[in-house]
Amino acid sequence: MSWQALVNKVSSNSHIKERELDDENSRYGPRRLTVELTNICNLRCGYCLRDEDALYHSPAQLFPAELLSRVLGGARESMQIEQVMFTGGEVTIHPGFGKIIETVAAHGLTCSFVTNGWHFERVWPTVLKHRATVSHVAFSLDGATREAHDHWRGEGSFKRVVQALSRCWANDFPFLLKVGIRRDTVQDLERIAVFAARMGAAALSFAHLMPTSNDIASALALTLEERAEAEREIALLARIFKMRIGIDVGYYNTELTSPCSALSGVSANVDYRGQLSLCCNLSGFRGGNGEDDIITDLNHEEFGAAFARLQSVAAMQGQRRIKALTDLATEGSQADLTTGSPCLFCLNTLGKTPWDSLVRITPLTSNATTQPVLS
Amino acid sequence: MSVKADESAIAPPVPFEHVIFTDLDGLEGVLVDLNTKKYYQLNETASLIWRGLEKRLSVNHIASELSENYDVTMDRAVSSIRNALGDFAAHKLVTQGKP
Numbered sequence: 001m002s003w004q005a006l007v008n009k010v011s012s013n014s015h016i017k018e019r020e021l022d023d024e025n026s027r028y029g030p031r032r033l034t035v036e037l038t039n040i041c042n043l044r045c046g047y048c049l050r051d052e053d054a055l056y057h058s059p060a061q062l063f064p065a066e067l068l069s070r071v072l073g074g075a076r077e078s079m080q081i082e083q084v085m086f087t088g089g090e091v092t093i094h095p096g097f098g099k100i101i102e103t104v105a106a107h108g109l110t111c112s113f114v115t116n117g118w119h120f121e122r123v124w125p126t127v128l129k130h131r132a133t134v135s136h137v138a139f140s141l142d143g144a145t146r147e148a149h150d151h152w153r154g155e156g157s158f159k160r161v162v163q164a165l166s167r168c169w170a171n172d173f174p175f176l177l178k179v180g181i182r183r184d185t186v187q188d189l190e191r192i193a194v195f196a197a198r199m200g201a202a203a204l205s206f207a208h209l210m211p212t213s214n215d216i217a218s219a220l221a222l223t224l225e226e227r228a229e230a231e232r233e234i235a236l237l238a239r240i241f242k243m244r245i246g247i248d249v250g251y252y253n254t255e256l257t258s259p260c261s262a263l264s265g266v267s268a269n270v271d272y273r274g275q276l277s278l279c280c281n282l283s284g285f286r287g288g289n290g291e292d293d294i295i296t297d298l299n300h301e302e303f304g305a306a307f308a309r310l311q312s313v314a315a316m317q318g319q320r321r322i323k324a325l326t327d328l329a330t331e332g333s334q335a336d337l338t339t340g341s342p343c344l345f346c347l348n349t350l351g352k353t354p355w356d357s358l359v360r361i362t363p364l365t366s367n368a369t370t371q372p373v374l375s
Numbered sequence: 376m377s378v379k380a381d382e383s384a385i386a387p388p389v390p391f392e393h394v395i396f397t398d399l400d401g402l403e404g405v406l407v408d409l410n411t412k413k414y415y416q417l418n419e420t421a422s423l424i425w426r427g428l429e430k431r432l433s434v435n436h437i438a439s440e441l442s443e444n445y446d447v448t449m450d451r452a453v454s455s456i457r458n459a460l461g462d463f464a465a466h467k468l469v470t471q472g473k474p
Binding site: 144146159162163165166167169170194195198199200 | 395397399403405407409412413414416
């Protein structure tokens with residue numbers, strides 16, 4: 001069952017009329033490009049999906065405004081993007097943050113960015129100055145209390161996030177909160193929703209853990225049944241709260257229609273090195289060694305030609321997923337987590353989780369198939 | 376010694392740990408009570424007083440700052456501080472400090 005079908009079911013049970021989602025924009029959001037502004041981060045969250053060497057042991061790479069301008073021009077023309085989403089690493093570390101936002105503005109686009117909030121005070125004047133360009137800010141949160149959040153992000157992190165929220169609230173600046181669904185957060189979903197609503201968040205976005213190792217998966221990831229229960233709970237919260245609540249990453253969805261913006265060609269990712277790739281959740285994945293999701297280096301190739309190949313890769317990956325699902329359906333088997341969650345399917349079949357022995361990785365070609373191997 | 380001077384010498388209340396202050400622009404500020412999840416917007420005077428409480432300054436010391444910054448008499452400053460402390464206490468944002 002897709003996330004939307006689940007929300008529908010919950011709403012029908014609670015006799016609330018469901019809003020129809022009848023166009024691409026409603027289903028996948030606006031056409032957008034995600035850009036990683038840097039590889040480095042000032043925090044060390046143990047569950048982070050980004051490669052550790054890139055985050056902490058490599059020289060800082062900072063996305064140049066000049067390259068951004070060229071990429072945005074190409075993406076506007078060939079992909080008709082309306083928005084840019086900045087991620088990292090930690091976005092607010094980029095010393096040219098102001099120039100980056102000005103570049104977005106110069107192309108007539110809007111942008112948003114995700115941040116841990118630690119250095120938000122530093123970029124706040126820029127955000128305020130360009131509030132016509134910056135549509136909102138997304139803050140990562142690991143719980144509704146100082147103890148829960150600082151456990152992952154270090155002492156003082158929760159205070160800094162709350163101070164960042166306070167700035168936004170005092171200036172009526174839209175923000176949303178992004179929270180991971182893990183063993184330590186799954187019991188607090190409602191409490192987190194209340195916290196987000198009380199703090200004035202415009203939206204609350206949940207994301208299932210994207211496991212980067214057996215240890216992380218064992219310690220933090222939910223089973224298929226536990227995830228289903230969490231998704232039902234979040235669907236119910238989405239109906240109860242006026243604030244928009246949803247799951248952006250990792251939801252279970254076995255419908256054969258395109259399950260996400262990346263595979264639909266509505267979104268794409270450019271990493272901190274300037275490489276065009278399928279999805280920000282796959283990019284630089286910790287422990288991964290597959291690169292079939294990487295299309296080209298935009299330092300040396302124009303966006304237009306590269307985007308055509310990106311669409312081809314997205315289409316092939318989509319077909320791969322459909323085949324895996326229909327094969328299971330033909331056998332009369334329910335899709336397991338790795339096949340039923342589009343995000344985990346992509347992680348596995350694109351070589352991002354070599355430690356996961358359930359799926360044998362095959363090259364992504366026109367004849368690519370996924371052969372499940374029981375360990 | 377006058378009663379007012381005695382009161383000013385008493386240690387002021389202490390902000391609760393669950394109340395987080397954000398300095399907006401060096402002047403105004405915002406408080407968040409993490410227990411009630413409520414925001415409180417502070418004007419310049421209230422922010423200055425709150426910053427003084429966080430530093431554990433005496434009422435006299437805070438009043439001196441107020442008096443210098445806003446060209447008011449010490450009596451007026453102490454009166455403003457008393458009003459603010461009353462407001463803070465009424466909203467359970469501060470605990471009574473030890474003398």
